Each structure stands twice: as C-alpha cells, then as structure tokens.
Amino acid sequence: MKHMIKAMIIDDEKLIREGLVTYIDWAALGVEVCAVCGDCAGAVRAAALHRPQIILADICLPDASGLELFRQIRDCGLKCEAIFISSYSEFQYAQQAVKLGAFDYLLKPIEADVLYDCVRRCAEKIRSTKDPGGQNCDRTVVEKILTDALTNVPQADQTFLHLARLAGAPEGSRPFLLVSVTGEAPVVGLSPGIGLSPGAGAPAGFDLPVLAAYQARVSDQVACCCFFTVPELEQTALNTLEKALTGSADLAVRLCLDEPDASLYALLQQALCGLLLTRLPAPGSRILFDPAQQNLVPEVIKSLDQVSLKTALSQFLRFCRENRWTCKHLDFQFECFKFLETIYKQLTWVYGLPLPAGLDMHVFIERLRKPNNLYDLFTALDQILTMVFTEVRRDSCQSPYTKKTLAIIRSRYGDSLSLKSVARELHVSPSYLSSVFKDDTGCPFSDYLFLHRMNIAYDLVRQGSLRIYEIGEQVGYPDVAQFSKCFKKQFGYSPKQLQNASGRLEP
Structure with a gap:
C-alpha cells in the first residue's frame, strides 16, 4: 500500500481553505489533508503535531506572512515542501518564497488541474527522498x-x-x-x-x-x-x-x-x-505559621529570628500542599502574595511605618510574578522575607535621632520637610543627622522621604477616592506636574496610567 503523504492547508478565508480540501482528489495522489488552519500561529502548532510533508499556504495571513510561516516551520526542524498561493499584487512575495526553497507558487484564481499537477509533482519529489515516511522528529x-x-x-x-x-x-x-x-x-x-x-x-x-x-x-x-x-x-x-x-x-x-x-x-x-x-527544616512541634489566620505567630514577628522564619516557611509550604495549592504555580503564587502582604502588615503593627527603605511591597509583588515554576517562586519568597527580617532587625536597633526623624516623616510627610528643618527641630547639626540617619537606614534623608511619599501616593492612586492633584498635595507635591514626573520616575508609569489601569476616578 502506498504511504500517504500528509498535507496541511493554511488560508485566512474559511471558504477558500475548506474549498481546497475538496477541490482536487487528494487521495488519488496518495496525499491526505491532515490539518486546515486560518493563521500562522495555529499552523505552526499543527505542523509540530501532524508533521505534514506538504503545506499549501496563502502568502497573506492575518498574524504573519506565509513567508514567515515557512521560516518558522523550517527553524523548528520540520522538513516539508511549501506551495504558496498568491495574487498578482503579491507576486514579488511568491518569488521570495521560491528563493527560500519553496516548491512552487500558484496564482489566484487557481485552476483545479493546475493545483492537481503541482501537488502531484510535489508528492513525487517527496517519495524520491530517502525518508518517505517523514517520521524523523528533530x-x-x-x-x-x-x-x-x-x-x-x-x-x-x-x-x-x-x-x-x-x-x-x-x-x-x-x-x-x-x-x-x-x-x-x-x-x-x-x-x-x-x-x-x-x-x-x-x-x-x-x-x-x-x-x-x-x-x-x-x-x-x-x-x-x-x-x-x-x-x-x-x-x-x-x-x-x-x-x-x-x-x-x-x-x-x-x-x-x-x-x-x-x-x-x-x-x-x-x-x-x-x-x-x-531542603527546608522539619516542621517541628511548635506552631510558627498559624493556618487559621494564615500568618506568622507573634513570637516570630517580635524575635525576627531567621531559623524560626525558615521553620514557619516549611509549615506554610506544607499547608499549601495539603490544600493542593502547589499543583499549579499560579495558585501558589496567589497564596504567596497574600502571605507576604499579611507579614508586611504584621511588621508594621509591631514596628510602625514606614518599614526600612528598600522594603517596597510593590517591588516584591512584581518579583513574585516572574517565576514560571514552584521552586523559583518559593525561593523568591524565601529571599524576600529573609531580607525583610534582616532590614527590620537592623532598623529596630537605630539611634534615638533616627527614630525621631522617622516619626516626623511618618506623621508629617505632606509638610515641606528638609534635612535642615528636621535637624533644627532635633537640636543637632544637619551633617550629624545626615550621617546617623544614613548609617541606620542605609539611605540618605531626601531619598527616604521621597520613597515614603511615593509609596503613600501609590496606595492613594490605587484606592481611587482622590483626584491626582489632591494626592500630590497630600504627599507634599502641590505642583501636579512635578508630582506626576516624580511618580513616573519611581514606578515607570504616571499616576493617570495607574489610575486608568485600576479603573478608578479620573483627574
């Protein structure tokens, strides 16, 4: 019995691609149509699945040209012959296809005997090769x-x-x-x-x-x-x-x-x-992750102990596995988002706002969005929480002047604050306060104030209850243009873009 050669038809017009299936007697040529597609993306997937030896494709497709389709199929290592269909206005593209190694091109409208003869010659060429079965998989x-x-x-x-x-x-x-x-x-x-x-x-x-x-x-x-x-x-x-x-x-x-x-x-x-x-420590007998509240128990937050954190993470992962949230990394990702936000709130309740500079929840969430598997996702969560605990522990050992400065920033971030004005209020020199503050927080006064204002502004924009100029005034930027410029510098998009994306109130 003659081996049947597989052919695939690609055309964005449904009537044409379905018509080509019955236009000639494919079986008489020892050819079977294995797939019919309407675009390049679907054709590439179908080609990988069905391994056609002939593709009959229109030069113009909605998502890419027939030439690009041919390149993609060849780049994937699929061996096939290509017959392109072209109108007169696309004749130059058909010439390029032949240069790329296509078997032939046909001009619209196609006569049945012309298509039949072209497929016959193409099938004869395929059968004359050493791999008539076309079963070799790259x-x-x-x-x-x-x-x-x-x-x-x-x-x-x-x-x-x-x-x-x-x-x-x-x-x-x-x-x-x-x-x-x-x-x-x-x-x-x-x-x-x-x-x-x-x-x-x-x-x-x-x-x-x-x-x-x-x-x-x-x-x-x-x-x-x-x-x-x-x-x-x-x-x-x-x-x-x-x-x-x-x-x-x-x-x-x-x-x-x-x-x-x-x-x-x-x-x-x-x-x-x-x-x-x-890789994680055994869960132990002490409950450090509270499954009912899905948060850390108070002793872990107060001690900021890294060993306790690792044990709590082990308990958290086991809890997620029991609830089958680890079967899909996107389900587990959602639980990581909630867990991280809960810990962030627990830390702010105990240590106050803001947390140390650099502990930006928005950055952490974006970091957790990137992994495509459970291992990398959990590793990212572990690294984030380890860094958060380290920075909060260091922050809790700050000098009295730094703590007073942070209290002023937290309560009066909307005022016209400066290093000089705060130093005058604390009765120390600006240079001394600058040095102590940077040693304790790892961040200059002006940068810390800017970061705190922007984080407050971000949350207000997302809430959508205030207009953009009102938010700017509230965080110390009465000039809305300057506020928008600073916001975009920090987050990569303007307040209006974030507001539109959130479906909130327009300015």
Whole structure:
C-alpha cells in the first residue's frame, strides 16, 4: 500500500481553505489533508503535531506572512515542501518564497488541474527522498515542545507525547520526569540497555532500557529529563529510582499517572514541592505559621529570628500542599502574595511605618510574578522575607535621632520637610543627622522621604477616592506636574496610567 503523504492547508478565508480540501482528489495522489488552519500561529502548532510533508499556504495571513510561516516551520526542524498561493499584487512575495526553497507558487484564481499537477509533482519529489515516511522528529522541536508542556502551554502535552511516540517511545508507555534544581540538566542514557548515567543518581548495577529521552530547561535553576522505558518495567523502575533518590535535595523522579488532571506541568510542580520540603527544616512541634489566620505567630514577628522564619516557611509550604495549592504555580503564587502582604502588615503593627527603605511591597509583588515554576517562586519568597527580617532587625536597633526623624516623616510627610528643618527641630547639626540617619537606614534623608511619599501616593492612586492633584498635595507635591514626573520616575508609569489601569476616578 502506498504511504500517504500528509498535507496541511493554511488560508485566512474559511471558504477558500475548506474549498481546497475538496477541490482536487487528494487521495488519488496518495496525499491526505491532515490539518486546515486560518493563521500562522495555529499552523505552526499543527505542523509540530501532524508533521505534514506538504503545506499549501496563502502568502497573506492575518498574524504573519506565509513567508514567515515557512521560516518558522523550517527553524523548528520540520522538513516539508511549501506551495504558496498568491495574487498578482503579491507576486514579488511568491518569488521570495521560491528563493527560500519553496516548491512552487500558484496564482489566484487557481485552476483545479493546475493545483492537481503541482501537488502531484510535489508528492513525487517527496517519495524520491530517502525518508518517505517523514517520521524523523528533530530533537530540537521535541525538546521545545517539552519545555512548553512543563510551563503549562495548552495542549503541549499531547503534542510532545505524539512526537515522542514517533521517535521510539512505546505505545502505552508513560513518561518519567527526572527533575534537577542544581542548574544542570540530568542526563539519561539514550541507547536500549543503557541505564541512567551515574551522575543522575541511579543505583549501581541498575540497568534500565531507555527508549526515548529528552531534556528541557524550565529556568536557570530548574531542568528536567523526560524519558520512556518499556511499560512492563515502569513500576519497578519507579520504585528503584525513588529509593535511590530518597533524601536527595537536588534530584527527584516522578511517573505520569493515568489520571484526568495529570500533566507534565503538574508532575513538575509536585517534584519541585518535594525537593523544597527536603531542603527546608522539619516542621517541628511548635506552631510558627498559624493556618487559621494564615500568618506568622507573634513570637516570630517580635524575635525576627531567621531559623524560626525558615521553620514557619516549611509549615506554610506544607499547608499549601495539603490544600493542593502547589499543583499549579499560579495558585501558589496567589497564596504567596497574600502571605507576604499579611507579614508586611504584621511588621508594621509591631514596628510602625514606614518599614526600612528598600522594603517596597510593590517591588516584591512584581518579583513574585516572574517565576514560571514552584521552586523559583518559593525561593523568591524565601529571599524576600529573609531580607525583610534582616532590614527590620537592623532598623529596630537605630539611634534615638533616627527614630525621631522617622516619626516626623511618618506623621508629617505632606509638610515641606528638609534635612535642615528636621535637624533644627532635633537640636543637632544637619551633617550629624545626615550621617546617623544614613548609617541606620542605609539611605540618605531626601531619598527616604521621597520613597515614603511615593509609596503613600501609590496606595492613594490605587484606592481611587482622590483626584491626582489632591494626592500630590497630600504627599507634599502641590505642583501636579512635578508630582506626576516624580511618580513616573519611581514606578515607570504616571499616576493617570495607574489610575486608568485600576479603573478608578479620573483627574
């Protein structure tokens, strides 16, 4: 039986792309239409999934040109022939396509016999090559799609598993995920009969036939290897590897189970959560994280002890895992936002406002938005809270003059304050107050005052109860233009832009 060649049709006009499916007898040419798409983005995804050997595409697509589509497909390592459709006004683009290596171009309107002849010649060319099945999967493509799956890109799981099957993963086998948080990708032997490399933590003498293996880097710190073995050995392999990696703080292994919500992304988060708990201290018998209030107990806030903080973070992570908030890093991210804001409020209740310069909640929240996995997210939270505790502890040991200066800033930030006026009020020289204040806070007086005013202004803009000029006056900037300029310098956007984004009152 003649092997059927796969073809994909791409045109932004629905009637045209659907019409091309029945316009000629594809089956008579040994060709089957495997996908029909309306834009470049969908075509690239479909190409990775179906591995077409022919693409029939319009030069003009809504999100990119047909030329760009051809480049993207080739850059992904997909081998295919391209036939482009062009109007007379786009003839020069069709010429460029031929220069890029396209098989041919057809001018609109297309005659059925012309299209038939073009596809026939293209199919003959494909069959004359050494790889008529078109089943070779470029490793770069598969590993790119594996990275997409691990970062929760929709439908990437199915595409990756499909390509892995083409590359040798047995039907019915389930993917293993070997996760590393050392910054180095774990290595798995690629030849049948060759087990995991010693560096991957496999026990001596353990021989696991690996039929397909792919690496993916999720972040600078998190890397994975996804591999397959014969289905009959999966459970034995899992038990042996889990035993070998027990207690490891760097490597973890998981097997994707046949469950409705199972995914490589969820598998990765589970593995990362396990590694984090291995690295953290045991929860202990003392309750330092209050699950009912979801905050730290008062003794941790008052002592500012780093060891107690680490234990409280361990209890917080376990609490989140029990509530299944660690299955998706975005769910855990939301809990981290709430936890950080609660601790910030607890600290201000005990130590007053403002907290030391540089402890900007808005900056911390943005920092927590960036990670794409549970490990990096928790690490960022840990680093933020460690820094906050260190700075607040140092702040609590300030000199009396610094504490009095901070009290003046907190209560009268809207007045016309200056280093000289505050020094005069405290009966010390400006140079002495400047030196003491900077030593205690790590920040010059003027910079600290500016930062405090801007943080107050930010919260007032977000609340939306005052107009912009009223907020400027309240924080010591009667000139609204100067206030807007200073606000943008600090946050990167104007008060009006923040107000519009928040859907609040216009000035």
